[in-house]
Amino acid sequence: MSEPRWIVGVDLGGTNVVVGLVPIEGGEPRSVRQLLTLAERGPEDIVNRVAAAVQEAIDDTLSETGAPRESVAGMGIGSPGPLDRASGVVLNTPNLGWVDVPLRGLLSSAVGLEATLDNDANCATFGEWWQGAGRGLSSVVGITLGTGIGGGIVLDGELVHGASDAAGEIGHMSIDFTGRRCKCGNYGCLEAYCSGPNIAARAREGIESGAESLLADLVDGDLDQITAATVYEAVVLGDTYANEVMTETAKILGAGIANIINVLNPEAVVIAGGVTRAGPHLFVPLGAEVRRRAFRSAERACRILPAELPEMAGMVGAAGIFKKVVYGTV
Amino acid sequence: MSEPRWIVGVDLGGTNVVVGLVPIEGGEPRSVRQLLTLAERGPEDIVNRVAAAVQEAIDDTLSETGAPRESVAGMGIGSPGPLDRASGVVLNTPNLGWVDVPLRGLLSSAVGLEATLDNDANCATFGEWWQGAGRGLSSVVGITLGTGIGGGIVLDGELVHGASDAAGEIGHMSIDFTGRRCKCGNYGCLEAYCSGPNIAARAREGIESGAESLLADLVDGDLDQITAATVYEAVVLGDTYANEVMTETAKILGAGIANIINVLNPEAVVIAGGVTRAGPHLFVPLGAEVRRRAFRSAERACRILPAELPEMAGMVGAAGIFKKVVYGTV
Numbered sequence: 001m002s003e004p005r006w007i008v009g010v011d012l013g014g015t016n017v018v019v020g021l022v023p024i025e026g027g028e029p030r031s032v033r034q035l036l037t038l039a040e041r042g043p044e045d046i047v048n049r050v051a052a053a054v055q056e057a058i059d060d061t062l063s064e065t066g067a068p069r070e071s072v073a074g075m076g077i078g079s080p081g082p083l084d085r086a087s088g089v090v091l092n093t094p095n096l097g098w099v100d101v102p103l104r105g106l107l108s109s110a111v112g113l114e115a116t117l118d119n120d121a122n123c124a125t126f127g128e129w130w131q132g133a134g135r136g137l138s139s140v141v142g143i144t145l146g147t148g149i150g151g152g153i154v155l156d157g158e159l160v161h162g163a164s165d166a167a168g169e170i171g172h173m174s175i176d177f178t179g180r181r182c183k184c185g186n187y188g189c190l191e192a193y194c195s196g197p198n199i200a201a202r203a204r205e206g207i208e209s210g211a212e213s214l215l216a217d218l219v220d221g222d223l224d225q226i227t228a229a230t231v232y233e234a235v236v237l238g239d240t241y242a243n244e245v246m247t248e249t250a251k252i253l254g255a256g257i258a259n260i261i262n263v264l265n266p267e268a269v270v271i272a273g274g275v276t277r278a279g280p281h282l283f284v285p286l287g288a289e290v291r292r293r294a295f296r297s298a299e300r301a302c303r304i305l306p307a308e309l310p311e312m313a314g315m316v317g318a319a320g321i322f323k324k325v326v327y328g329t330v
Numbered sequence: 331m332s333e334p335r336w337i338v339g340v341d342l343g344g345t346n347v348v349v350g351l352v353p354i355e356g357g358e359p360r361s362v363r364q365l366l367t368l369a370e371r372g373p374e375d376i377v378n379r380v381a382a383a384v385q386e387a388i389d390d391t392l393s394e395t396g397a398p399r400e401s402v403a404g405m406g407i408g409s410p411g412p413l414d415r416a417s418g419v420v421l422n423t424p425n426l427g428w429v430d431v432p433l434r435g436l437l438s439s440a441v442g443l444e445a446t447l448d449n450d451a452n453c454a455t456f457g458e459w460w461q462g463a464g465r466g467l468s469s470v471v472g473i474t475l476g477t478g479i480g481g482g483i484v485l486d487g488e489l490v491h492g493a494s495d496a497a498g499e500i501g502h503m504s505i506d507f508t509g510r511r512c513k514c515g516n517y518g519c520l521e522a523y524c525s526g527p528n529i530a531a532r533a534r535e536g537i538e539s540g541a542e543s544l545l546a547d548l549v550d551g552d553l554d555q556i557t558a559a560t561v562y563e564a565v566v567l568g569d570t571y572a573n574e575v576m577t578e579t580a581k582i583l584g585a586g587i588a589n590i591i592n593v594l595n596p597e598a599v600v601i602a603g604g605v606t607r608a609g610p611h612l613f614v615p616l617g618a619e620v621r622r623r624a625f626r627s628a629e630r631a632c633r634i635l636p637a638e639l640p641e642m643a644g645m646v647g648a649a650g651i652f653k654k655v656v657y658g659t660v
Contacts, residue, residue: 082627091627139493151593155490162595163469166628169592174623175507175518177585186588186623188505255507258516262499263481263593265492293504293516297412298496 004073006030006061007322008054008113011078011123011314012103013037014095014147017046018311019053021061022319024073026131026330029316030064031057039096043106051110074114076322078123078314079103085165088117116322120314121168122159124307125152127317128270130330132308139266142307143170143257145273149191153264157330159321171195175255190256194249196228196274203231203245213241232278246278247285254289261294261302272307334403336360336391337652338384338443341453341644342409342433343367344425344477347376348641349383351391352649354403356461356660359646360394361387369426373436381440404444406652408453408644409433415495418447446652450644451498452489454637455482457647458600460660462638469596472637473500473587475603479521483594487660489651501525505585520586524579526558526604533561533575543571562608576608577615584619591624591632602637 006021009029020032033053037046058072065071080095088104090096108115118126125134125142134140138157144150149171153160160167171191172184179188180198192198204223207213214234219225234242257269275282283304291299309316323330336351339359350362363383367376388402395401410425418434420426438445448456455464455472464470468487474480479501483490490497501521502514509518510528522528534553537543544564549555564572587599605612613634621629639646653660 082625153593155485156488158486160485160594162628163597163631164595164627166625166631167593167595169625169628172592172625173503173589174505174585176509177505177582179506184625252507255504259503259589260593262502263483263497263590264490265494265497267493295496295499295502295514297494298492298499301493301496 002068002070005067005071007073007319008058008075008111009078009315009317009319010050010054010075010107011120011318012046012050012080013120013314014039014080017050017053018315019050019057020312020315021057021072022316024323029312031060032312032315033057037096039098043098043101043103047103047106047110051107054111072113074116074322074326075108075111076123076318076320077104077107077115077117078120078318079117081119081121082166083117083119085117085161088115090117114326116318116325118159118318118321119165121150122152122161123315123317123321124150124272124313125154125168125270125317126159126320126324127309127313127315128272128307129154129157129317130320131316132313133270133305134268137267139264139268141170141260141264141266141269143269143271144307145194145196145271145275147196149195153266155264155266170256170260173256173259175252175259190253193252194256194275199228199231199245199249199275200226202248203242206241206245211241214239215242228275232275232281235278235281243281246281249275250282250285251289254286255293257286257304258290258293258299261290261298265298266302268303268305270305270307272310272313276306332398332400335397335401337403337649338388338405338441339645339647339649340380340384340405340407340437341450341648342376342380342407343450343644344369344410347380347383348645349380349387350642350645351387351402352646354653359642361390362642362645363387367426369428373428373431373433377433377436377440381437384441402443404446404652404656405438405441406453406648406650407434407437407445407447408450408648409447411449411451412496413447413449415447415491418445420447444656446648446655448489448648448651449495451480452482452491453645453647453651454480454602454643455484455498455600455647456489456650456654457639457643457645458602458637459484459487459647460650461646462643463600463635464598467597469594469598471500471590471594471596471599473599473601474637475524475526475601475605477526479525483596485594485596500586500590503586503589505582505589520583523582524586524605529558529561529575529579529605530556532578533572536571536575541571544569545572558605562605562611565608565611573611576611579605580612580615581619583612584616585623587616587634588620588623588629591620591628595628596632598633598635600635600637602640602643606636
């Protein structure tokens, strides 16, 4: 019987799927592959294509190392939620358009490996805690700023799943109970201000209300083309208005992170996603806002860190969760 | 060697101290005593008086039951924070006016019992989880609405203490980042709207701005005499304006609890404190607001319950924490 050496990680996103083999003791993933999700083709199509990619990745690693198939201990899968971990079923996922898909069972059978399923934001947070910016810490809150805002919570080395696998929705913490309507139905959620599309929307609204900005030129006057990336580009070009939008984003995010610090007192908040490319334009005003708002002893105990595993955190974390579930520890 | 049968609980508050013997398997506390804190007399005075009350309570229970002194396993102490659990030191407590008081060591020596120290809001939450409204549940968030708003978090039967014993400050979660200034320095904290004094302040402000209300009559025109209890009294008398203030309180609290539900997905939120006497005037609009705001699967998994151990939760919880720390389980 040979030692288990790798765990397959699968990070199924709304746009892409990332697949790879993660060393069971951590370290650089091998044979990483990316494919398009194409969710509209339905679960069967994607399960077949992901299973093929996993098989290729396994074959590559085994042929490169000469290790036997039993070296692959199993597979951790991350998927958009909501989902039911116990049954391995993806329940009702707007990002994929799926309802009640037994993803864990389908992929596990197709690949021939035992598998676990957890949501993508939890996987990303667990990945950053296990192998990324949160390495060696006891408690980490992860926030991913993308099309939406995902979140995950690791306390004492354990993911907080909650009573119905729904914990960690940091993006849907309201920081203005009479504020902007969020697509979740609530008002003033962090996501309603600080997701990529909402950063762009706020920038656009200001220009429509008369703000002068390079942003209009960058999109040749077609304001609908403004994205969070355009805002960042304008910041780098020295545009005052774009910088105001970025600073406001940082302040609102800072108010949300101060809440998290007051409530959970974590050792680190790890921020991932495209917006973090704004670097100091984001992190400097964000840090100042957190210091202004959070309790001193809690704020001092908490580092605010950019993620270290862009693109990979979810896949690595999915594998880490498999290890945790099966072996009891990472 | 006789079996341990009781744990002493001590709940040291800004106004009162509650002392009693809690059966180690749970159940009705014995020989409960209450004394005034009189914090201005300093730590030595209070340590002496609390130690005397504990000794009396122990003597009563032992003489009533004929049990030997070894039946008392130890002592759990709750105190306003911030504090350092590892050293048992109360750090810098505005409510008591103390700085760096080694409360656990002082009381432990004075009474001759091994002791643990945790903060009052954690103790109250742990008490409600162990023996009160949260009995038998895995995860409970406790919120106490009083002079301030205290909070505590139990996940999988464990208190969440955080990196610097500062977790659980639910009252200092901002639900309006440009809102009312809070005495903690932040803006729009739940406490800035929903603590007793702030409910009263909001009621007063409305009347000063011209709202018609029985409240003015109830305090003979001296608006400074309005308290949260006066507001509740006016609600019961059918006063429309007071009912508006109570409904607004419920809505704001509902926004905060929806945040907690989205972030932690607990099985229950247990609400304690004088304001809960408003009963359905508080809980009905609060429940509606939570349903309007929180994720459906998380909201459905969570009960919002009034506390069951008023006055006693902190003392019972302090004893429960001792048991948990020393025996590893309750």
